[in-house]
Amino acid sequence: MGGYSYDELGAIFAMQGFSGISLFSVLLLMALGLAIIFGQMGVINMAHGEFMAVGAYTTYLLSSLTETYFPAFLPYYFLFSIAAAFVIAGVMGYLAEYILIRHLYSRPLDTLLATWGLSLIMQQSFRSLFGAREVSPTLPDWLLGAYPATDMIDIPINGLFVLALTGVVTLGVFYLMFKSSWGLQVRATTQNRAMSGAVGINTKKIDRYTFALGCGIAGIAGAAFTTIASTGPTTGSLYIVDTFMVVVFGGAASLFGTIASAFSIAQAQSILEFFISSSMAKVFTLFVLVLILMFKPEGLFASKVRR
């Protein structure tokens, strides 16, 4: 790290740290959905990235609709598009569970293949509907620009917004999973399906809504994603492996672990990117993760639940 003064290093860490926060937010939103689906239901959803893309394309679609028909509405549409992304991705997740996943619960490796097939179909649908080119929505003015914290450090506003959104969604998921009676039913089903059924929980319905919720959160991740990068048909597949690493590294059934691992992975990746090339930063991060997982296969924060 020769050649940089301490001040400069501090500024570099702060700036890269903030750019890492955008990555952290998207990874966390993706991983929250996946942690619910994978951790609670044991389903490996390889199409999760495509549900994120559904959210991103929804935002894009709403943005172009607003621009054409209600230009005055442009500053506010983004908030609605987040909700729309959640609902549309959630409904698609609901259908996917109903048509596909529910037949495969006893064969986790096969859900992996079936959802990979689903992701191929969804990718090609995006390409047919929106074209192969990357698209991005017109962002409202209040999302653009940067807030100058010191003369060396600029904090992009979209990063702050996405961070706040992530915070809200994370709190919502916490509330839903650990405070509401619905969350209690989900956790009961995870721990003992037969017993939950015996006490009157409709476990099939719980499965369907859990899966839909996970996909809906991926949709929100997609809406957030549009503020930091443009969306193409294969955008989702670029993030799926990283997201799985976040979930596995954090400990599949632990939401707190998911947050911690999303943060450490995003920050390691982002800060390393400044010093070595971004591809080597990725290699290094993933390699360290695999090494750690070899010594601690259950992840950072394993659930203490007996299986």
Place this chain on the structure above:
Amino acid sequence: MSFIYDKLLGGKSGALGLLVLSILILVVFPLALDGFRLNLIGKYLTYAFAAMSLVLLWGYGGTLSLGQGIFFGLGGYCMAMFLKLEASSPENTAIQSTPGIPDFMDWNQITELPWFWEPFSSFGFTIAAILIVPALFAYIIGVAMFKRRVGGVYFAIITQVIAVILTVLIVGQQGFTGGINGITDLRTLNGWDMTSDSAKYLFYYINCALLITVIVLSRFILTSKFGRLLLAIRDKEDRVRFSGYDVANFKIFIFCFAALVSAIGGAMFTLQVGFMSPSFVGIVPSIEMVIFAAVGGRMSLIGVVYGTLLINFGKTTFSESFPELWLFLMGGTFIAVVMFFPNGLAGLWEEYSTPLMKKIRAKIQPSVTAKPSSSSYETKESK
């Protein structure tokens, strides 16, 4: 004699299946197809090695690896490095600023051959590397994973991540690996023109011979006591462990063997196609190998060869004429295979052909009816 018949060929129906396959790839294809199409078939058959490795690992071992592309790629790259060094002799590369090193190194301002390239100028070392490097890599991964009882879904995800790491590394280190384009312009093998028709036919036959050898060898492994234990591990791992077996060692062995088989496929790929690139290493090719195995039948060594041929033939035909339709079809195939025929083509064949054969036999010889079914080893074991 009966040892060979039962253990290596897999009894009556196994021997018959192998015979039909051999006739198809050794006689029918070379006679019916022109050089270009035959080369294409040869390329598909190299994928069949990877698909077969998944039969052993996934169908019989119950461990799904989403990283067979790693080993296919390692084998292919070892071979490509040897061929590239031969193609970059100082006379051929006289126009470069540093003659005698591969062209992509010269483009990336590297002036000296890296140390790990040096031994690949020897053909003997290269062959040894193809057989040892991927298996050794699999051994390291296997020991780290299976000894700590990581399996199932986690193993699949971690092998996938390793495939990503390797791809990003190859693409990122352009000067040492040729980057995204891979190692190209491979023309001669020990001074012998690889692009000529006679060379292509020879490589095709070597490829087929290796394929049949691998089938026979795998049959031998699967019909041995080891094969029985492998199935037992797949179905009730704990019970095998409590019986006093070290489950991890069995899984490590089959993982290494699968890596070796895939690596042979990769090396033959480089020889027949004339280049190697990271697009045969990463997530997508690795998952495609799984679909070849799934479509062919994850429990059938011969079925996966047909599965590989069918999917690749479909891919070539469709992506030429309807590129849009291909991904829909591929995705649909994934879903259909998983949901409706988990035993793939081989399963369908058993389901429909065996009763039909029995009916025909009963018609010809009405006296011999109550004979127990002589279905193949593979169906007896499948659930």
